[in-house]
Amino acid sequence: RIVELIKAHFEPKNLPLKGKKVVVTAGPTRERIDPVRYISNFSSGKMGYSMAEAAASLGAETILISGPVSLDKPAGVKVVNVESAADMFEAVRAEYEDATIVIKSAAVADYRPAEIHTQKIKKSDDDSVIELARTTDILQTLGEWKEDQILVGFAAETENVIENGKGKLQRKNLDFIIVNDVTDPGGGFGSDTNVVTLISENGTYHPYSSMPKKELATVLLQAIVQEEGLDTNNDS
Amino acid sequence: RIVELIKAHFEPKNLPLKGKKVVVTAGPTRERIDPVRYISNFSSGKMGYSMAEAAASLGAETILISGPVSLDKPAGVKVVNVESAADMFEAVRAEYEDATIVIKSAAVADYRPAEIHTQKIKKSDDDSVIELARTTDILQTLGEWKEDQILVGFAAETENVIENGKGKLQRKNLDFIIVNDVTDPGGGFGSDTNVVTLISENGTYHPYSSMPKKELATVLLQAIVQEEGLDTNNDS
Numbered sequence: 389r390i391v392e393l394i395k396a397h398f399e400p401k402n403l404p405l406k407g408k409k410v411v412v413t414a415g416p417t418r419e420r421i422d423p424v425r426y427i428s429n430f431s432s433g434k435m436g437y438s439m440a441e442a443a444a445s446l447g448a449e450t451i452l453i454s455g456p457v458s459l460d461k462p463a464g465v466k467v468v469n470v471e472s473a474a475d476m477f478e479a480v481r482a483e484y485e486d487a488t489i490v491i492k493s494a495a496v497a498d499y500r501p502a503e504i505h506t507q508k509i510k511k512s513d514d515d516s517v518i519e520l521a522r523t524t525d526i527l528q529t530l531g532e533w534k535e536d537q538i539l540v541g542f543a544a545e546t547e548n549v550i551e552n553g554k555g556k557l558q559r560k561n562l563d564f565i566i567v568n569d570v571t572d573p574g575g576g577f578g579s580d581t582n583v584v585t586l587i588s589e590n591g592t593y594h595p596y597s598s599m600p601k602k603e604l605a606t607v608l609l610q611a612i613v614q615e616e617g618l619d620t621n622n623d624s
Numbered sequence: 625r626i627v628e629l630i631k632a633h634f635e636p637k638n639l640p641l642k643g644k645k646v647v648v649t650a651g652p653t654r655e656r657i658d659p660v661r662y663i664s665n666f667s668s669g670k671m672g673y674s675m676a677e678a679a680a681s682l683g684a685e686t687i688l689i690s691g692p693v694s695l696d697k698p699a700g701v702k703v704v705n706v707e708s709a710a711d712m713f714e715a716v717r718a719e720y721e722d723a724t725i726v727i728k729s730a731a732v733a734d735y736r737p738a739e740i741h742t743q744k745i746k747k748s749d750d751d752s753v754i755e756l757a758r759t760t761d762i763l764q765t766l767g768e769w770k771e772d773q774i775l776v777g778f779a780a781e782t783e784n785v786i787e788n789g790k791g792k793l794q795r796k797n798l799d800f801i802i803v804n805d806v807t808d809p810g811g812g813f814g815s816d817t818n819v820v821t822l823i824s825e826n827g828t829y830h831p832y833s834s835m836p837k838k839e840l841a842t843v844l845l846q847a848i849v850q851e852e853g854l855d856t857n858n859d860s
Contacts (some may be wrong), residue, residue: 421663423782423807424667424731424780424782424806425663425664425665425666425733426663426664426665426666427657427661427662427664428661428662428663428664429660429661429662430660430661430662431660458694495660498747499747499751499752502751507782507783508780508781508783508806511734511735511758514758515735515738515755515756515757515758516735516756517753517754517755517756518756519753520751520752520753520754521751522747522750522751544660544744545744546659546660546743546744547743570659570744
């Protein structure tokens with residue numbers, strides 16, 4: 389299996405991310421409407437948790453900033469739990485400056501309720517609306533702040549998957565984007581497998597076949613490490 | 625402990641709900657906005673799962689209609705999984721007619737997005753709104769349809785807890801309502817303990833102190849069984 393080959397290649401003599409800090413975000417965010425209701429999304433966090441586990445296994449000091457999920461903490465990883473998009477932004481900002489690689493796999497809410505009610509809203513017989521305000525675009529902001537960080541984004545798309553992904557990579561000043569079609573039966577939210585294409589800022593493409601998320605995470609991180617030359621300039 | 629006393633009283637010679645069907649709903653519902661986003665609430669399902677477990681332990685044929693939760697299936701209970709308020713209504717309707725007791729502990733969405741988008745909504749720079757439509761009021765409808773069923777509702781309130789609960793009991797034609805203050809530190813959503821008052825349609829009150837939800841479920845169900853005389857007319 390490919391994952392064993394990769395492990396055999398790197399271990400124990402070569403840990404290409406040793407001494408480097410990798411920050412991974414994972415899971416959904418929850419945006420409160422009132423004390424009991426919220427808006428969220430179907431992200432399970434599995435892909436991000438797998439990326440964090442892979443980073444730790446390649447020797448990185450790994451920080452996993454996680455929205456609410458039902459997953460066990462990966463071994464060798466520091467987990468920071470957050471709820472809302474605003475919490476997520478604060479936690480990422482605190483870890484960004486000295487990070488070597490930042491992998492933004494969380495499905496952060498684009499919108500939050502404009503007002504959070506402090507009491508449970510009583511229902512009435514009428515229809516209603518929730519007024520929404522934009523959250524801070526974390527990936528956009530990290531792209532603007534970027535110095536030496538390798539910034540990796542995800543695009544969960546339901547149509548024009550590759551084009552939307554490439555557009556996002558350029559617009560957000562990313563180094564890599566991992567695009568997948570969440571409607572593909574071989575992958576997506578909640579699934580244990582995923583079908584993705586890794587696109588680099590240099591224009592290289594890696595369309596991967598359906599793989600378990602844990603195996604895919606190692607493959608993706610190894611490709612990023614190679615493309616950035618982190619395996620050859622490693623001082624360990 | 626009270627739960628052991630109750631068990632000793634009923635078992636093995638006396639299973640007051642033997643041959644009777646108890647339907648319990650539990651957990652939140654999820655109302656989809658588009659293929660990846662939804663509106664939900666913080667209900668953990670613990671109280672409903674505990675009520676179902678207690679019903680089964682008192683001998684009932686128990687049907688648990690459950691929204692998305694992270695809980696193990698209770699022993700001796702048939703679980704029907706649902707997602708939305710509309711799914712929940714269909715599932716309850718199918719089980720209602722021959723039920724002896726119906727316990728509506730699910731936190732069903734009062735509102736759903738008026739339109740479910742089939743593609744992921746692309747974000748724009750603008751603020752936005754979600755137009756909402758009322759869901760069917762399941763408890764109200766069951767109250768209108770009620771023949772011999774014993775109908776038990778829950779009220780999760782953040783203010784005027786008892787008054788709001790009594791109003792709901794009368795308005796919805798319930799036999800019992802279990803009211804709790806979800807802002808009380810000794811109970812509420814996600815907690816393993818709960819502080820509730822059981823109010824009957826006859827005007828009796830049982831204000832219970834903070835108890836683990838599993839123990840509380842047995843206490844509540846036993847109080848309902850006694851008040852309805854199900855323990856004395858039992859033909860088993």
